[in-house]
Amino acid sequence: xxxxxxxxxxxxxxxxxxxxxxxxxxxxxxxxxxxxxxxxxxxxxxxxxxxxxxxxxxxxxxxxxxxxxxxxxxxxxxxxxxxxxxxxxxxxxxxxxxxxxxxxxxxxxxxxxxxxxxxxxxxxxxxxxxxxxxxxxxxxxxxxxxxxxxxxxxxxxxxxxxxxxxxxxxxxxxxxxxxxxxxxxxxxx
Amino acid sequence: xxxxxxxxxxxxxxxxxxxxxxxxxxxxxxxxxxxxxxxxxxxxxxxxxxxxxxxxxxxxxxxxxxxxxxxxxxxxxxxxxxxxxxxxxxxxxxxxxxxxxxxxxxxxxxxxxxxxxxxxxxxxxxxxxxxxxxxxxxxxxxxxxxxxxxxxxxxxxxxxxxxxxxxxxxxxxxxxxxxxxxxx
Amino acid sequence: xxxxxxxxxxxxxxxxxxxxxxxxxxxxxxxxxxxxxxxxxxxxxxxxxxxxxxxxxxxxxxxxxxxxxxxxxxxxxxxxxxxxxxxxxxxxxxxxxxxxxxxxxxxxxxxxxxxxxxxxxxxxxxxxxxxxxxxxxxxxxxxxxxxxxxxxxxxxxxxxxxxxxxxxx
Amino acid sequence: xxxxxxxxxxxxxxxxxxxxxxxxxxxxxxxxxxxxxxxxxxxxxxxxxxxxxxxxxxxxxxxxxxxxxxxxxxxxxxxxxxxxxxxxxxxxxxxxxxxxxxxxxxxxxxxxxxxxxxxxxxxxxxxxxxxxxxxxxxxxxxxxxxxxxxxxxxxxxxxxxxxxxxxxxxxxxxxxxxxxxxxxxxxxxxxxxxxxxxxxxxxxxxxxxxxxxxxxxxxxxxxxxxxxxxxxxxxxxxxxxxxxxxxxxxxxxxxxxxxxxxxxxxxxxxxxxxxxxxxxxxxxxxxxxxxxxxxxxxxxxxxxxxxxxxxxxxxxxxxxxxxxxxxxxxxxxxxxxxxxxxxxxxxxxxxxxxxxxxxxxxxxxxxxxxxxxxx
Numbered sequence: 001x002x003x004x005x006x007x008x009x010x011x012x013x014x015x016x017x018x019x020x021x022x023x024x025x026x027x028x029x030x031x032x033x034x035x036x037x038x039x040x041x042x043x044x045x046x047x048x049x050x051x052x053x054x055x056x057x058x059x060x061x062x063x064x065x066x067x068x069x070x071x072x073x074x075x076x077x078x079x080x081x082x083x084x085x086x087x088x089x090x091x092x093x094x095x096x097x098x099x100x101x102x103x104x105x106x107x108x109x110x111x112x113x114x115x116x117x118x119x120x121x122x123x124x125x126x127x128x129x130x131x132x133x134x135x136x137x138x139x140x141x142x143x144x145x146x147x148x149x150x151x152x153x154x155x156x157x158x159x160x161x162x163x164x165x166x167x168x169x170x171x172x173x174x175x176x177x178x179x180x181x182x183x184x185x186x187x188x189x
Numbered sequence: 190x191x192x193x194x195x196x197x198x199x200x201x202x203x204x205x206x207x208x209x210x211x212x213x214x215x216x217x218x219x220x221x222x223x224x225x226x227x228x229x230x231x232x233x234x235x236x237x238x239x240x241x242x243x244x245x246x247x248x249x250x251x252x253x254x255x256x257x258x259x260x261x262x263x264x265x266x267x268x269x270x271x272x273x274x275x276x277x278x279x280x281x282x283x284x285x286x287x288x289x290x291x292x293x294x295x296x297x298x299x300x301x302x303x304x305x306x307x308x309x310x311x312x313x314x315x316x317x318x319x320x321x322x323x324x325x326x327x328x329x330x331x332x333x334x335x336x337x338x339x340x341x342x343x344x345x346x347x348x349x350x351x352x353x354x355x356x357x358x359x360x361x362x363x364x365x366x367x368x369x370x371x372x373x
Numbered sequence: 374x375x376x377x378x379x380x381x382x383x384x385x386x387x388x389x390x391x392x393x394x395x396x397x398x399x400x401x402x403x404x405x406x407x408x409x410x411x412x413x414x415x416x417x418x419x420x421x422x423x424x425x426x427x428x429x430x431x432x433x434x435x436x437x438x439x440x441x442x443x444x445x446x447x448x449x450x451x452x453x454x455x456x457x458x459x460x461x462x463x464x465x466x467x468x469x470x471x472x473x474x475x476x477x478x479x480x481x482x483x484x485x486x487x488x489x490x491x492x493x494x495x496x497x498x499x500x501x502x503x504x505x506x507x508x509x510x511x512x513x514x515x516x517x518x519x520x521x522x523x524x525x526x527x528x529x530x531x532x533x534x535x536x537x538x539x540x541x542x
Numbered sequence: 543x544x545x546x547x548x549x550x551x552x553x554x555x556x557x558x559x560x561x562x563x564x565x566x567x568x569x570x571x572x573x574x575x576x577x578x579x580x581x582x583x584x585x586x587x588x589x590x591x592x593x594x595x596x597x598x599x600x601x602x603x604x605x606x607x608x609x610x611x612x613x614x615x616x617x618x619x620x621x622x623x624x625x626x627x628x629x630x631x632x633x634x635x636x637x638x639x640x641x642x643x644x645x646x647x648x649x650x651x652x653x654x655x656x657x658x659x660x661x662x663x664x665x666x667x668x669x670x671x672x673x674x675x676x677x678x679x680x681x682x683x684x685x686x687x688x689x690x691x692x693x694x695x696x697x698x699x700x701x702x703x704x705x706x707x708x709x710x711x712x713x714x715x716x717x718x719x720x721x722x723x724x725x726x727x728x729x730x731x732x733x734x735x736x737x738x739x740x741x742x743x744x745x746x747x748x749x750x751x752x753x754x755x756x757x758x759x760x761x762x763x764x765x766x767x768x769x770x771x772x773x774x775x776x777x778x779x780x781x782x783x784x785x786x787x788x789x790x791x792x793x794x795x796x797x798x799x800x801x802x803x804x805x806x807x808x809x810x811x812x813x814x815x816x817x818x819x820x821x822x823x824x825x826x827x828x829x830x831x832x833x834x835x836x837x838x839x840x841x842x843x844x845x846x847x848x849x850x851x852x853x854x855x856x857x858x859x860x861x862x863x864x865x866x867x868x869x870x871x872x873x874x875x876x877x878x879x880x881x882x883x884x885x886x887x888x889x890x891x892x893x894x895x896x897x898x899x900x901x902x903x904x905x906x907x908x909x910x911x912x913x914x915x916x917x
Contacts, residue, residue, distance in 0.1 A: 013744045020738045021676055030683055031242045034328045035335060042694040042715070047326065072609035073292075073299035100292050102299040102323040104612035104703040109711065118697065125320045125333035127340070129295060132321050150697070152712060174695060175713025178832040226572060227594055227913055228619035228700060231663065238682035269488050270572060270593040293596075299613065302604075303597030304495045304504030305487065324619075324700055384635065384850060385784075410778070411765045412853070415864050415877035426864065428851060428879075432762055432776065435783050439851070460765025463887050471599070486592035486916060495600055502597070502604050 043148045043156040043172050046105045047122040049096055050146055051139035052115055052157075055165055061115035063089040067107035075100045076107060094136040099129055114151035121146065148172075209342075215258070215284070216341040219334065222257035223250045224277065227264025229291040229324040236327040243331055246338070254280040259337065260314070261330070265293035267305045271313050278314045286341070288333055289316045292323045299323070379523045386428075386437040390521045396442040397452040400427070404457045407431050408438055411458035416468035418498045421513040423449050423474055427461070443520050444474070446512060453479040471496035556580055562901075570667060570905065571912035575889065577901070584901060587893035589886060594916040602876045607633055607843040608706070610873065614863075615701040617878060618914040621660040622692070623652050624856040625914075626705040628863040629876070631786055632852040633707055636845035636867060640837045643788075645709030647829040650788040651722065652692065652704065653854075654818045654825075658729070659688045660857035661815050668808070668906035669740060672749055677739050684732055691721045707843060709836035723826050726819055733815065741812060750804035754892040754904035757802060764891070765884040768859025769814060770908060772798045773806035780855035792824045804900075807907040844871050851879075858882045858909060880914040 032039055041047065054060050063080040075097035080089040107116050119142060126132060134142075143149070148158045148168065155175075156168035170176030225233060236243045237250070251257040254277050266274055278287070289310050292298030297308040310316060317340060318333045325333075377392040378399070391399050412428040427440040444451060453476035455462050465476045466485040473494035476482055483489060493500060499510045563574035572593035578586035598617065602610045614625045627649065634641065662685045666678035689699040694715040696702035704711055715721075740746055756766070761774040771778055779796045781789045797813030799806035845867040853862035859881030866875040885908050892904050 009744060013742065016738045016742065020735045023735070024680070030240045030686070031245075032240055033245075034241060034331050039328055042697075044695070044697045044712070044715070045693055046697040047322070070608070072605055072612050074302075098321050099295045099319075100298050100301060101321070102292060102612055102616075102701075103698065104323075104615075104701075105697060106609065106612065106703070122322070122326050122329045123332050124322070125318055125325075125329060125336050127318060127336070129319050132319070171716055174715050175832075175835070177714070177716040177718075180716055181832060227596075228616060230571070231620060231700065234667075235682060235686070238686065239679050240683065240686045265594060265596050267593070267595050269595065273593070299616075300596045300601065302502045303601055304493075304500070304502065305595055305597055326699065383848075386851070409762050411763075412851075412860065412862060413765075413864070413877065413879040415875075417866060417875045417877070426877075428864075432778060458765070459763050460884060460887060463883065484592075486595040488592075495597070502600055 041120040041122070043120070043168065044118070044150045044174055045120050046103045046108075046118040047120050048098065048103075048118070048124060048142060049101070049107070049134075049139065050117055050119045050142035050149060051094065051136065052117050052143045052149065052165075053140060055163070059091065059115075060113055061091065061094070062113055063091055063094075064112060066110040066112060067116055070106045070110035072104060072106055073100055073102045091136055094139065096134045096139065098124070098132040098134050108151050111151065112153070114153040117143070117149035117151045117157075119143070119146040119149045212342045216338040218247045219259045219286075219338065219341070220249055220251045220257050221259040221261050221288075222254055222277070222281070223252050224260060225263055226266065226270070227291075227293065229263035229294070232324045232327055233261055233263045233290065233330060236330045238327075241327040241331055243334065246331075246334065248334060254278075255282060257281055258284065259286050259288060259334075261288045261290055262294040262310045262314075262316075263290045263324075265298070265300055266307045266310050266313070268307060269305070271307050274310070275313050284341075286317045286337055287314050288330075288337060289319045290330060290333070291325055292321060295319050295321065377521050379521050383439070386439050388439045388441065390441045390443075392521045393442045393444050393451060396425075396440065397454070399440060400454045400457055403429060403438060403440070407433055408436075409458075411460040411464075414461050414464035414468055416472040416474050416496070418472060418496060419443065420498060421515050422446055423472055425451050425468065425474060427454065429458075441520075445515070449474045450477055451475070452477050453482075455479055470494070473497070557585060560898075570910055572916075573886075573905075573910060573912065575893070575901075577893070577898070579898060582897045582899075584893050584896050584898060587890045587901075589889045591886070591912070592916050594912045596913075596917065598878065598917040599876055603873060605873075606871045607845070607873060610876065611705065612701070612703040614878075615703055616913055617880070617917060618660075618856060618858065618861065618882070618911050619700060620663050620911050621857045622656045622700055623649075623696070623702060623704050624656050624660075624854065625861065626703070627653065627786070627854045628852045628861055629865065630705050630707055631854070632850040632863055632865040633843065633845055635850050635852065636848060636865070637707070637840065637843065639708045639839050641709055641787075642834040642837050644830050644833040645835050645837065646787045647791075647825055648710050648714060648835060649705060650792075651822060651825050651829065652696070652710075653787070654821050655688050655692060655722070657818050657857050658815060658822075659685050661811050661818075662688075664811060664857075664906075664909045665736065665740060668909070669746075671902050671906040672746060674739070674743075674745070677736070680732070680735070680739075684729065687725050687728065691718065691725060694718065694721070706836065706839070708839035709834070711836075713835045719826050719829070719831065722822060726822055726826070729815075729819055733812075733819075737812070741809065746808070747805065749900070749903050750808060750907070753804045753900045754896060754907065755801070755803045756888060756892060760891065761802070761888070764888050766859070766888060767884060768855070768857070768881050769810045770807055770885050770888075771859065772796065773810045774802040775800040780853050780860050784853065786852075786854060788825065788828075791828060792821050794821050804903050804907040811909075842871055844869065853879065856881060858911065858914075859885060861914075878914070878917055880917065882908075882910045882912075883915045883917075886910050886915055 052060050068076045068078050077095040079092040083090050105118050108118050150156050155173045158168045170179035289295050294310045297306050300306045301308050318337050320329050320333045379390040381388050408429040408431045410430040410432050415426045417424040422443045422445045424443050429438050465479050468474045470484045470486050495504050501507050558579045560577045574590040576588045577584050611626050614629050617625045662681040666681035669677040693699050696704040756774050758775045761771050777796045777798045794817045797810050847869040849866040851864045853860045861881050862879035864877040868874040893901050
């Protein structure tokens with residue numbers, strides 16, 4: 001290859017590279033400016049765990065220990081006693097070690113009453129690890145602050161402005177496509 | 190951590206202002222060390238991608254510990270790696286900070302019961318900010334970096350005490366928990 | 374050799390269970406038959422001894438084969454097959470590291486994942502997850518019949534009669 | 543290959559021993575290679591691994607079958623759900639669980655999305671090793687789009703714990719198919735740019751063509767699989783050889799290159815990305831929009847005593863798992879066959895005789911991921 005050809009090759013390659021990079025200049029930047037604009041996470045996103053109470057403030061959890069048995073990282077500790085009036089159990093202690101949790105949502109899959117749910121609060125960084133050893137009050141507080149949460153049994157639930165708990169519209173649900181497509185099929189037939 | 194800002198510390202107009210100036214400069218140019226270990230390292234790289242773009246806050250990766258201010262421990266530290274991690278920390282120039290990213294670095298995470306995993310990187314180096322998650326989102330790492338920035342800005346230079354460095358060297362000295370068992 | 378080998382079909386693989394002394398000879402035969410792609414060597418603690426599982430694929434027609442051999446705890450020595458398939462070199466080192474299996478003839482048999490100073494082989498069932506000895510762990514007796522013994526030849530007529538009798542009653 | 547200490551061999555005083563890693567900007571994680579150098583030429587290379595050994599196999603023996611799935615995620619962490627599949631397939635085989643057709647197709651879509659994500663990470667970091675910074679920014683930009691699609695359905699970006707015995711854990715998000723179709727349009731435009739920046743760059747040519755040549759016979763005997771094997775001219779792909787999930791239903795090719803050098807490995811990964819786009823295009827059309835996403839699995843997973851080996855073709859090659867069951871609800875032994883683990887064994891072969899700067903390019907072309915190598 002002659003020197004001239006080599007020079008031409010180099011110039012051409014640099015030109016192609018520059019043109020490719022230059023094309024991006026006019027594209028919209030994907031930067032999301034995090035601390036000023038909070039990202040809008042999908043409702044099934046697993047960022048933290050919470051323990052939901054019913055609308056009237058009573059406990060949804062029936063303390064069946066299913067989540068404790070299903071947890072792969074073994075971070076859930078539950079102690080319970082029999083309810084003296086009526087049946088069922090009451091919580092003595094419900095701890096989730098959010099430090100060692102692997103956020104796989106196996107506990108949420110196992111929960112038969114959709115009490116333990118996944119929420120989208122990812123801003124959990126801390127100077128002190130002890131703040132992440134969640135007890136039952138901490139988990140309730142997480143649920144009270146959350147606007148939406150997900151559990152496989154009830155799907156995505158949202159908290160309305162007047163404090164009621166409602167099922168989210170099908171556009172937010174995993175598998176909501178079936179519900180969205182159904183009316184169209186009925187109209188067709 | 191007695192170095193956090195408190196109302197009781199004496200204020201000095203000249204030196205106090207100088208402290209604030211230096212701290213502001215430091216907190217606005219934190220340079221992390223390129224040290225990826227495991228899953229969290231990919232999310233750490235993603236924090237510097239165009240979507241999250243931590244470059245906005247004056248943070249750039251440095252390839253050598255001599256030039257770095259912040260070490261992001263992004264992944265599981267086992268007993269084989271612990272000595273190397275400690276050496277990297279010792280090579281960094283003061284002032285230096287450590288962010289423990291993810292469950293494994295915090296306390297061993299899902300692998301904490303294993304025979305070779307160090308249960309928390311704070312047994313080897315002093316940690317300033319912990320991030321839960323497995324792996325944490327890039328935004329979570331950015332939040333931790335901003336928390337660290339606040340911490341640096343609050344620090345008072347004149348009352349700088351030697352930082353409490355963990356002396357728990359058992360992890361480094363003993364290869365196995367019962368490494369003296371006879372070979373089968 | 375044929376007497377101390379059990380052959381069976383498991384899903385889509387041929388499985389050979391052999392006496393450790395015949396392991397090397399069988400591997401040489403399989404290499405001659407064209408099994409060229411080593412998938413893995415796995416060490417398994419069976420409770421009565423250690424099992425080595427070698428898995429091979431033939432690239433030509435994608436036939437799969439598994440070779441197993443069981444060795445006792447007190448003498449876990451298996452001949453190495455690194456010269457036949459260089460790709461098992463790290464797998465043999467890993468099996469040595471995790472279970473203490475010693476591969477005779479391996480060019481560089483030392484620990485691979487743990488440090489050289491470690492004294493325990495953590496994947497043995499006598500240690501728990503944290504590497505501490507499990508209290509009260511005892512090895513099981515060697516199985517009877519021996520794992521490589523071929524099953525007794527079936528006697529079709531008698532077996533058939535017995536089955537029919539069972540169904541009728 | 544003998545144990546290599548940091549002292550030079552007596553009589554070879556001109557040899558310099560260099561310790562590369564475990565903390566090294568270009569080693570893709572925590573690999574340590576001890577190199578013997580004569581000038582710029584590498585005379586000996588001994589890789590040391592184990593700096594990320596996390597006791598996967600021991601911990602998985604102490605967990606029940608459903609609990610093992612999130613642990614397998616953390617092996618090849620760049621390619622997410624791909625790691626769950628061999629274990630899930632093996633247990634399904636042992637229990638005889640039927641998987642609905644739609645669930646198979648959804649699984650395959652996630653599998654290929656993660657292959658694209660993994661190859662994008664490879665492209666960014668490999669070019670970073672070769673000294674180019676902008677491809678890293680572009681590939682991670684595109685990877686964020688994939689992870690956004692995955693997170694909408696599976697709940698996590700990287701390690702979603704999404705597959706389960708008999709299908710997937712939850713139905714897809716209503717936007718899923720539209721998002722994937724949009725992303726594929728976007729990706730096809732992007733691939734043109736990537737070809738300009740990577741495959742056609744004279745710098746890449748100069749640093750990769752003829753470097754680190756791996757012969758066909760050597761590759762097979764060393765147990766190398768995936769793009770590294772196919773770049774040496776062997777058309778072995780588990781997706782075609784032992785088809786699983788929805789791969790029999792879709793059309794795709796196995797790109798191979800006869801050269802076996804570093805450039806061929808780059809080229810094969812590029813062609814694989816085109817094939818992934820092709821597979822995803824077909825699956826967007828083929829997958830029923832609604833229907834069952836999970837088959838009937840027993841409440842307590844207790845496979846009968848026995849063992850099963852299943853393998854899938856993940857981004858790095860044949861990722862297999864040998865599950866040994868003793869009839870209880872915990873696996874007796876789980877042995878992972880790592881693709882990157884086997885591929886990394888050829889490091890001494892390829893390094894010896896190469897120049898030091900070539901070593902970085904060769905390592906980048908092998909694409910090791912240490913979660914899977916060290917387990």
